Amino acid sequence: MSKGSKPLSGKTIVIAGSRKLDEMSALIEKQGGTAIVRSLQGVTTFKEQEMEQELRLFIANRPEWVIFTTGIGAKALFDAADRLGIKDQFVETVQQSKIAIRGYKTYNFLKTQELAPDIRDSDGTMKGLEDQLESTTFTKEQIWIQLHGEPAPDLVQFLEAKGASSVHTLLPYLNIAPEADTLKQLRQEIQQGEIDAICFTTAVQVRYLFKDAREHGYEEELRSALNQGVLAVSVGKVTSEALTQAGVTRIVAPENERMGAMIVEMAKYFEQ
The missing domain is CATH 3.40.50.10090 (Rossmann fold)
Known part of the structure; x- marks a missing residue:
């Protein structure tokens, strides 16, 4: 130069x-x-109507695990529950679950809700989250995963291989x-x-x-x-x-x- x-x-x-x-x-x-x-x-679009059905199902199912993978997606779920008047039930359902997360923005958002993860990724990636979940068994447990924009088939397959009875994915936002x-x-x-x-x-x-x-x-x-x-x-x-x-x-x-x-x-x- x-x-x-x-x-x-x-x-x-x-x-x-x-x-x-x-x-x-x-x-x-x-x-x-x-x-x-x-x-x-x-443009990433928020799926408002679908989220109402999903959130009510989440509360009814009371899964053993919930996994949050992005801060903006996690916040979208809490905000949607608030708008629907079911935030207390939603938060209570999250609290009774074990929580795993990916990403520092996700961690920072959950702190604002006074929630702490049981398991956190090692390096900000999905692979880093899988590494931290490696020693955990999910035999006959229900797992709900919040994603952002697109599915995560590798993570779903990983959890199913570890014995989960069902893995349900929530996509509050969808990439166009x-x-x-x-x-x-x-x-x-x-x-x-x-x-x-x-x-x-x-x-x-x-x-x-x-x-x-x-x-x-x-x-x-x-x-x-x-x-x-x-x-x-x-x-x-x-x-x-x-x-x-x-x-x-x-x-x-x-x-x-x-x-x-x-x-x-x-x-x-x-x-x-």
């Missing part, structure tokens, strides 16, 4: 998220880069696929070598990008691009895990899982 130039000078950076776009763009531009938004995550035009535009930009890095802020963005690549027969080309020409930048461990699972070996991610820290870490990488 020439003296006096900024770390991201001459770099075109894709933001794959759908939140805090102005803030992220400003941070990239402050470091000398050009930010372009290619949102790989459609990104726009086909957005995917096509990004596909072309990657193939034409027009971008230097992609900032991924959730694992689902990675999955949608690789799903599109499979459908258009350029998955190997995408993997090769991310391992050589286009830098994969991840906001944290869960997103990095999705990239690793997709075969990406060159990933830049901050210790502190925040979007601002991610931009700083990317700038440091290019500066070096």
